[in-house]
Amino acid sequence: MSLRTTAFILLAALAATAAAEAPPSGQAERLALATAHAGEPVQRVRFLRPIHRSEVLDESHVLVWESLSKAWLLELRNGKPCPGLDWGFAVTIETQSDSINVDNGYVISKNDVRCRITSLRELDVPAFRAAEAAQASGGT
Template sequence: MKRLAIALFAAAALAGCATTGKLSSSERLELYRAHAGAPVRDFQYFGSLNGWTELGDSALAVWTKPSEAWLLSLSGPCMDLSYAPAIGVTSMMGRVSAKFDRVIVRSGSPGMAPIPCRIDSIQPLDVKALRASEKELRDAKVEARAEDQGSGGN
């Protein structure tokens, strides 16, 4: 069932990125959701992130290690998340907890106060499967572009 959902998403994503060449935030969010496990209450956090990816204005993925990532759904729209140069997360005793902790959006504007956004849910991501799916999408996109250019169409 999960494979069917991924295949359907891949077909839709290819149609969507045929003109832009890039997945939209909502398409990326669906891809990440397809590789997310059941919600958990919290995760261990050592004070720094290995990376993060915005997935629209109410979700993001954070990497705590190169092979460990979490899908964070926020309680509402988080202003400027798509444009933020940096983010932070609050934690208590080395744990980030759903319903309690927040993502802090660091704006690039001097004098602007950081914007806190409450974490509504946390889901572990299957990083290996997510990377494989992203590679499949990239390969399929390159193949579709080559076929399109070979037929002389736009």
């Protein structure tokens, strides 16, 4: 293998690692919008149906979509990074019942690191979506 090929492979590996560690483009803005449109913290959220999906916004914030029209902003570890929380992987939410709570709720990262949920805030989904649309069209 030539030196040029080795250097290219090394640079590609470093770029892939950096891309895996950095949030996708627009996630910082999405987190800002979610934070701006989240209500007051609550102690517990009871789910009457399975979670629709989850979305990693950064290393300490996850949006949990109960349905297309209901979502919760979870803060982990009081805003400290949760190692292994990756934008490309599903998030496991550990609960002892059909609810998530700040007393004993955890998000489990891809490396099986348990990150304590320290805040649960309901997202005003219509306002969040309207703000996203306004931002996408160049408005504020």
